Amino acid sequence: MLLKGYRKEIFDPTCNPNFQSVHCIAHLNEDIGEALPYLNAALEGDTYINNPPSVTFKVHGKLITVHAGKIAINALRDEQEAQNILEWLKKEINEAWENREQITPKYDGITKPHILEIYKLLPKTNCRECGQPTCMVFASQAADGIKDSEDCPPLSTQGREILRDYLHGYRL
Numbered sequence: 001m002l003l004k005g006y007r008k009e010i011f012d013p014t015c016n017p018n019f020q021s022v023h024c025i026a027h028l029n030e031d032i033g034e035a036l037p038y039l040n041a042a043l044e045g046d047t048y049i050n051n052p053p054s055v056t057f058k059v060h061g062k063l064i065t066v067h068a069g070k071i072a073i074n075a076l077r078d079e080q081e082a083q084n085i086l087e088w089l090k091k092e093i094n095e096a097w098e099n100r101e102q103i104t105p106k107y108d109g110i111t112k113p114h115i116l117e118i119y120k121l122l123p124k125t126n127c128r129e130c131g132q133p134t135c136m137v138f139a140s141q142a143a144d145g146i147k148d149s150e151d152c153p154p155l156s157t158q159g160r161e162i163l164r165d166y167l168h169g170y171r172l
Contacts, residue, residue: 002097003090005029006071010079024082026071033068037105038096047109056109058144064089113167115139121163122152129153142167 006026013023032039036053039045045055056065062085065072071089076082096103118139125135130151132138141147142163149155149164 001094002035003028003030003032003093006086006090008079008082008086010076010082013074021075022078022082024071024073024076024079024086026073026082026086028069028071031068032066032093032097035093035097035100036066036068037107038100038103039066039093040109041103041106042096042099043092044110045106046112048107050107059085061146066093113143113169115143117166118142118163121159121166123154123159125154127154 006028008024008026010022010024013021033053036055037048040048040055043055043057045057047056048054052068054065054067056063058064061075063074064085066089071086073082073085076085115136116139119136122135122139126133130138130147130153132141132147138147138152142149142151148167149160152160152163155163
């Protein structure tokens, strides 16, 4: 087992004290830098940085960055959600490290769809039927994997298929 423990620190965001969420920094008891390329490969990180090593994931609306000596998580409901995510990550880190012989380490992030290409495929009506104020916001969320072709009601059947194929080409 590579990662045995951590000390977590929960705090309110300093950028806007009116936010209803909390942030968490977990200070790791062990250096996990060598495991990060394997974790990146196992969980398909969004961004990988080589020096100093870190990998960032977007999971369930959370931005999670894992460094060699700490983990940072934003937009949490409460301390219990932080604990649940940290325990999940601890398990994933240890599994990736234990299975490193079967995993090809990955030293880069995933290739994301381009926001403007997505926007070109949308009706550009800013109708708000998807719940977003503009089609550009929808395109940004689709690029991040939050929205999909089915989430744009005005798209024709053919348009929905084209957008789905474009988006899923990046998520296979």
